[in-house]
Amino acid sequence: MPETIIKEFENAKIELIKHKKDLQNKVVTNIGKALHAMGMVGIELISDQMMKGYGKPIYLTGDLMRSITYKIDIHAQTTTWGSNLNYAPAVHDGTSRMPKRPFLTDAILGNKEKLKEVAAEELAKNI
Numbered sequence: 001m002p003e004t005i006i007k008e009f010e011n012a013k014i015e016l017i018k019h020k021k022d023l024q025n026k027v028v029t030n031i032g033k034a035l036h037a038m039g040m041v042g043i044e045l046i047s048d049q050m051m052k053g054y055g056k057p058i059y060l061t062g063d064l065m066r067s068i069t070y071k072i073d074i075h076a077q078t079t080t081w082g083s084n085l086n087y088a089p090a091v092h093d094g095t096s097r098m099p100k101r102p103f104l105t106d107a108i109l110g111n112k113e114k115l116k117e118v119a120a121e122e123l124a125k126n127i
Contacts, residue, residue: 026126031077034122038079039070041118042108046081049107058101064088068104081108 046068050058059065067083081104082088094100108115 028074030123030126032072032074033126034119035072035074035077035079037118037122038115039072039081041115042070042079042081042111043068045111045114046103046107049103049110053103053106054101058091058103064091 047065050065064083064085064087067085067088068081069083070079070081072079090098092100092102092104
């Protein structure tokens, strides 16, 4: 009888090891989906902040708003937002002639809980 239990345990252990890599891949894929979902929602939040967050919109041509992108780092499990326009830091951080309007910081840090919810919902969908 004990030999049968040991054999069943060994078989279960072998099955678990066989599926370990599949499970790890699914976890990484799901984390990536959650980070992308956060990225997309973050862009919406940043756009909203730029339009409504400072009394009048940060909008002249729309180039700055359209330039907002995100990138994910699956290994660090992070999403980062930014712009490639050379004047974006001046708008965000201000200059001696222009007050700062930290649209990235305000939008993302001001909505941390919403972004966490988005990630949790995405992870729950893919379990």
